[in-house]
Amino acid sequence: MTSQLLAPCPFLAGPMIEKPQHFVGREAELDYITSRIMGMGSSSINVVGKQGIGKSSLLYRFCQTYEQRVDNPRRFIVIYLNLQQAHCQGENAFYLAAARQLLNHPLVKAKPELMRPWKNIKSLDRQSFSGAIGEWKRQGLYPVLCLDEFEALFRYPKQFNDGFFDNLRFLMNSNVLRLVVASHRKLEFYKRRYKLTSPFFNGFEQVLPLGELREEEARELVSLPERMGAKAALSTEEQHLAKEWGGGHPLLLQLAASLLWEAQQQGLDVSWAQAKFEQVARRIPKPLWKIPPYLLTVRSFLFGF
Template sequence: MHSSQQSCPFCAGSMITDPQFFVGRREELDFITSRLVNTQPTSINVVGERRIGKSSLLYHFFQTYEQRVQGAGKNPGNYVVVYLSLQAAQCRQETSFYQAVAQALINRPVVQGNPALATPLQAGTLDRNGFSTAIEEWQAQNVLPVLCLDKFEELLGKPDQFTDEFYDNLRSLMDRNALMLVIASYRNLDVYKRKYRFLSSFFNLGQVLPVAGITEIEATDLIRLPENKIPGATAALSSERQQLGLAWGGRHPLLLQLAGLWLWEAQKQNRPDEWARQKFELEAQRVPHSGVTMRRLSRPMRLLLWLPMKLGRMARFVGDKLDDTSNLIAGTVILIVAILVTLKIVPFEELLQRIKDALGG
């Protein structure tokens, strides 16, 4: 059963803020929760390509952390989690960053009702020392502030405003278990450390949480929205269109949302599936690494681009975490050398040396 009269449950292009329509990421949410409730909280770098769902993940954790902490057997009152997008205008300078963090913390009801937490954050203009002092007073109250910082590249791209000393101070608070960060970025922080020539140990941050596609079960749950999310609700799409949505979107959350959106529009307007497919592919081309643009290429050309990229990414996993351009170069070298070995032109020992040279370069 499905209903063409219900509102569209698919959200394509913006952060999901309604927890009723957030689907999946159970492993990622459990990962963040476990690092939060450890005896020594561990900060996390959430890494994933653009539009893969990092913002929605951080925001949903912010919305649901109290239930998750309680489910882990801990007292939610010992934690205050806030979400902050660093694209906001008030985060362009160091002091304004501290003010934005302080205001986000003060806005939480548990802080408003506790002067011992609110007062240290209201001491006029917060500078680096003032912010550290306030956080240390929270630690004396046995309360851990957890900052979910989205779009962290916005800070990293301003090394004249956010210096090594700024990052050193954050690292000091983290090392003393007075502060936990959950940072979302496109690449691992050590990539930015090299790019902007930072020296701070901050960039050896806790643990990395890679965010990619969702699981097959989660993808099925998403395309069946709002079923299982709203009591008594049925899937917005027919069974046939659910299967189309899964075929088009795969396990990429945004592509699934786009597929669901246009299939729902086609269902509502009594249009053919081909109309929905064209609309979907037009928008899906703007999704990074979605594969839609690559599908338009010939099969040999797709293989020529895809295989070196995959090999290069394997090299990054083993070695130096190269960027995509380097992935393509390293992967191409590996592929060519492998072909030479297969044709018995290059000995296997030389293959290993060539791969080592590619990764070292």
Template sequence: MTSGALPSNPFVAAGMIEDPRLFVGRKDELHAIASRMKGDQPTSINIVGEKHIGKSSLLHYFVRTWQQRVLNNSNSYVVIYLPLRGVDCQTETGFYEAVAEGLLSHVQGWQQRSLQNCWKTKPLNRQAFSDAVKQWKQQGKLPVLCLDDFESLLKYPDQFDNGFYDNLRSLMDSNALMLVVASRKQLDGCVGYFGIYQCAWVE
């Protein structure tokens, strides 16, 4: 095969699709995420599938296009894509700081002043993160975190202990936070206390 030629098999995985014009299909999964996001009680969802099946592309595409699916009250949401394979997310504080950076980068300039102060606590630990998310809820903002390769956190049990997952679950239960988590296996099978209630299977 010459350099730049297309592979003979068009279904060969070529990495995450970042250009939304090249994304095709997955309408059911996209609808499932959006519908659980729009409800009075946002429901976190686990996207499950084998490696190279398109989970990353699905999350990335949803973040780029969610406003087309959530037409009413779109100002109530801030949706970010966060890959957890990076070194920045190997500690609990690093995870919170990456989330904060992602959220604030998606807030419009005129809103940022009133929404950013609660994220300035240093260090941004578990309590500070929880307080910031709750303050956003009081201001009518729901953070929707599309977390890719969630199993990466399981490699660091000393950093991400039961209390970490319990805190996320508490924020989800109080409708202050929504997670869209991509993983190779259903999370309730490996993190039974986590509490991702809905699962969509990518096949």
């Protein structure tokens, strides 16, 4: 058995990308978030994009790399929270989940004085959470919460009401807390839909629409792990097919490349990978005009449009 057969697949289709070797591109977006969140006149940001476009991976990557992007990283603590998780489904549970992540940060662990404001962490409420991070500001430390799947909060209107959002807005205006919020639509849409009145939803002047990868980023993705000095897992022809099938959509590119890699490893025909790709690709939210031409033909045959 060759070393190539033993090598793991460098492509990851589906879950949030956590390992740096799987993450490609988005440098312009990461720089944008850094400059707005941590620069002069800092402001919170709403990252907007359809499911599968890479919002979760982008937020997680920002948490991983922010220390290399700013001059004084010890002024900031950046954490990631997925609000779909069960431990974020109530207001006090939200504060507890955020506090645990903040206190687990290496910078906090190395400075015991940063732990002192967080007494009785299990009984955190709106007032005690706000007081604790307010004390951090007085010590020159600014927490940044990257909140993924923000629309999950609207499923629990009794827990996450205007009072909750008003308090977040107050913390943002006081420069005590900074937020990077990922959602499928702009936050103002949810304000109207759920008839909320809090000015919180007007506090995101910075909106980052997350679209498809740039041409050079797509090319780098399908040639993995070449950028790390290794041989590309796919042949030149397979890379071309992956780009043809996936276009610039990060999830579709990862899916196409991973299936072509699997076919290669198992000695299967490319048609097997294509059939598998088409089966999954139809379930991924994607504007009709971005669907590759050969998929439009299949769609027309199956659905009559």
